[in-house]
Amino acid sequence: MPERWNQRYSATLVLPNVSYGLQKNTHLFPTSGTGLDLACGLGQNSIFLTKQGLKMYGWDYSTTGIEQMERHCRRQKVEVNQRCIDLKNTPWPTQSFDLICVTAFLERTLCPQIISHLNPGGILVYQTFNQVTDIDGQILNKPQRQQFLLAAGELLELFTELEPLVYHDEQERAKLDHPLAGKALLIARKPKVTHHQNSRNTDGLA
Secondary structure (H helix, E strand, O other): OHHHHHHHHHOOOOOOOOOHHHHOOHHHOOOOOEEEEEOOOOOHHHHHHHHOOOEEEEEEOOHHHHHHHHHHHHHHOOOOEEEEOOOOOOOOOOOOEEEEEEEOOOOHHHHHHHHHOEEEEEEEEEEEEEOOOEEOOEEOOOOOOHHHOEOOOHHHHHOOOOEEEEEEOOHHHOOOOOOOOOEEEEEEEOOOOOHHHHHHHHHHHO
């Protein structure tokens, strides 16, 4: 798999657009603390969130993508902590984050790890492809394998432990020219541990 992405990123010189979910919902995000851009690709989302005030970490399996990302960061004069990591088969670092963003990437088995790496009160921004492959007769540019496509409402089911703040998935009713046509977006918050819950847990240990 990394070779396919290495080839793709070696041919991509222009920084892609920032995720629509990030651009349109900055009022929901922390302006300080740490963030993780999971499967970060060329780093456009990491760069954007760094400029919003977060200390960003970018993890990806593609060495070429990480190298390209480093060049883009230098050009934009931002610092992102980059790490080449096999997200599926390598233990993740133990650090946790105030925001995690995932764009155009779906590996369902990683969802519990995403949740566990969010700090209490932390924000998840997840935007990726849904199962709709054409709108108004026009074929959408997206993966064709079903394992990489979300079923209707699936993002909500994958992250039931989080509190939804924004959810968008119009399926086949989406307008073709909308940035989220053929995609689903979830912005959700990890519940904070309240003083009452802490007291109850402590009492149970007595």
